Amino acid sequence: MEANLNIILAIIIGIITLVFGGIAIYHKKLSVAIISAGAVSLMASILFLLLAAPDVAMTEAAIGSGLSVIIFFYALSKIRKQND
Amino acid sequence: MIKKLFLFAILTGFGFILWSVLSDYKSADGLNPISSYYAGEGLEEIGSANIVTAVVVTYRGLDTLGEVSILFLTASILGFFLVSGKGPKIQGRDTSEILKTASRLLEPIIIIFGIYVFVNGHLSPGGGFQGGAILASALILSYLANPEEGLNKSILRITESISGLAFIVIGILGIVYAGGFLDNRIIPVGSIGDLISAGVIPIIYIFVGMKVGAELSSIVTNLKHLPKTDAE
Helix, strand or coil, X not given: CHHHHHHHXXXXXXXXXXXXXXXXHHCCCHHHHHHHHHHHHHHHHHXXXXXXXXXXXXXXXXXXXXXXXXXXXXXXXXXXXXXX | CHHHHHHHHHHHHHHHHHHHHHHHCCCCCCXXXXXXXXXXXXXXXXXXXXXXXXXXXXXXXXXXXXXXXXXXXXXXXXXXXXXXXCCCCCCCCCCCHHHHHHHHHHHHHHHHXXXXXXXXXXCCCCCHHHHHHXXXXXXXXXXXXXXXXXXXXXXXXXXXXXXXXXXHHHHHHHHHHCCCCCCCCCCCCXXXXXXXXXXXXXXXXXXXXXXXXXXXXXXXXXXXXXXXXXXX
């Protein structure tokens, strides 16, 4: 029973990940796209935790949804300053 | 039209390759010999309560060294291309009081948590990479709160070099005093589950954490100190 619940939860998280990925690709505003790319990483880290890989989940949460989002935002702000 | 045909041909090729992989696939009904060796003997041999750490730092320590080198390469290439200029001071708007106060409260906690993650890498999930990333995120928080301040880049560079060197020196000591490169049994393994156990794994993880933290921090610092462009 518990295994079934885990599978259902994993499928739900997968669908949410796909939605965020679609937003990241197709949204017109770049800042929204960056945030939803970070959300994809967050969902992936929850999925890793469900699949009993806490080490990988910590890396994904810290680097994928924390650092890379910040680095993208730095780059975006530099590009904006150049374009103004 | 030709473009679409070309795309279709590429997709068909990919599909063919993936199909041949998929048709060969048989799900394993047990661990393969090397995994079962790690899972069975690793606990006694390495003395690390977290088997993942035993594999990452000792059995596959060379891979970790390679990952750290790749990160080092990335950080140095970024530092090479994003040369920091002494541009005019950025006159951004002042950051909010809430952010400043919260960062003063949270920064020490985040730093202590990062240190906890890599010191306890052999007991609980986590390790050098994760702890280093958490340390770097504390630095980012301080940059967000006080954009004027900046960490001295030479401190980061020295920390990174010393810890990278120490990692390799410990690895070579393993060849001399124990079974091979990055063997952890230079000092006694100790009892499983203690903070000071698993040989040199905690020491290696402290150096890896410092190195990764310094590298990620230097990437962010380089991005922050980019010179102003002509457009302004």
